[in-house]
Amino acid sequence: MTDIAQPIVVGVDGSTSAVGAATWAAGVAARLGAPLHIVYATPYLGHNFTDAAAAVRAAAITGQHEAAASILDTAADAVRRAEPDLSITTSAPPESADEALETLSSQARMIVLGSQDVSATSALLIGSLTLKTISRAACPVIAWRGDILTPTTQPIVVGVDGHNSDTALELAFELAAALRVPLWAVRSSSSRRGPGNVTIPFLIDWEALEAMEWRSLSATVGPWAQRHPDVDISFFVEHDKPSQALLQRLDGAQLVIVGTRGHGALAGALIGSTSLNLLHHSPLPVGVCRPAAD
Incomplete structure (x- = not known):
């Protein structure tokens, strides 16, 4: 090259x-x-x-x-x-x-x-x-x-999970800006459970937890959005496991991008990982980004 x-x-x-x-x-x-x-x-x-x-x-x-x-x-x-x-x-x-x-x-x-x-x-x-x-x-x-x-005008979906998402967000914003398409940032909030699954359900402030998830999503994506002000971004907090949260947002999209914690080849192959589930089930191209420190 x-x-x-x-x-x-x-x-x-x-x-x-x-x-x-x-x-x-x-x-x-x-x-x-x-x-x-x-x-x-x-x-x-x-x-x-x-x-x-x-x-x-x-x-x-x-x-x-x-x-x-x-x-x-x-x-x-x-x-x-x-x-x-x-x-x-x-x-x-x-x-x-x-x-x-x-x-x-x-x-x-x-x-x-x-x-x-x-x-x-x-x-x-x-x-x-x-x-x-x-x-x-x-x-x-x-x-x-x-x-x-060929790239289309459809949105790009990116999974957001704290600092593990930095490389995924970098690629997602770069592609969304170059292709001039919307970006959908999706965060999983699978901790929410029905009242029957907790000992004292009324002591759990679900609205506060919901607000915390939205704040975390906004704080993680915010710095990248400032660098790419022309990218039209939408936020989604889904009450499901990460892979399911992303899969249910793929209708109408052209690409999904996720980060991986970079634990190595064996850990990356474990059944149930978000990356593996997307690679197995996504009908769209799947981008996987390891942390920059790797």
């Missing part, structure tokens, strides 16, 4: 979803004024638990050199048709896809991968390229899915 500006990196593997991801990433790159770098590497196959899996990996490595040029050309042609003026580079590094993407992430603005979903089985047993990349990348990772091939 020789461009001075940080590129958007998109990984391709010859699949239809990868070409869709590349086309979508190209639209985002054009609006951000960033170059696009398309990369193809040896497929990430997880841990080799069996000799058969090791043989598959060996065959993939052998076939890489034959397939790389064709796969990269196909993706680049699709991108040029969609964004003819965009600066595009390609590469086929010798290392595995997870290693290549980790290396490229240190120079990238974001990484985009075609990903229909991430199942609990793949997350816990063999892992996935998406989860592996999220856990190790030095930049935000967007798992593209759905049928949106």
Whole structure:
């Protein structure tokens, strides 16, 4: 990658979803004024638990050199048709896809991968390229899915959870400003329970708790809103678990972005995490941002 500006990196593997991801990433790159770098590497196959899996990996490595040029050309042609003026580079590094993407992430603005979903089985047993990349990348990772091939005028949804949301808010505001679309900031307030679930329900000031949630949401988002005064932002406090609070706000949106606490690959794969639930259930592209300190 020789461009001075940080590129958007998109990984391709010859699949239809990868070409869709590349086309979508190209639209985002054009609006951000960033170059696009398309990369193809040896497929990430997880841990080799069996000799058969090791043989598959060996065959993939052998076939890489034959397939790389064709796969990269196909993706680049699709991108040029969609964004003819965009600066595009390609590469086929010798290392595995997870290693290549980790290396490229240190120079990238974001990484985009075609990903229909991430199942609990793949997350816990063999892992996935998406989860592996999220856990190790030095930049935000967007798992593209759905049928949106170019940015639209629909809102971007961002999950807000205290300081863990800073990198997610940074990306969300940056994209909302570049795409000139509204931003929906969603905070989960799953602590609210019915009177039958508490010992002395009348001593709990639910209105005060509600007001506290709204103040926390406003205080977290406020500094970013001041930096991007042209972004039209709406606030939502949902009385549900974080993943459900976000999923119920996706109707009519084009992208959802969340932060992750960055506890590592294993913790990131635990069933029930907000990121994993969104990766598994969201019909829209999902952006996952690790804390800057990571």
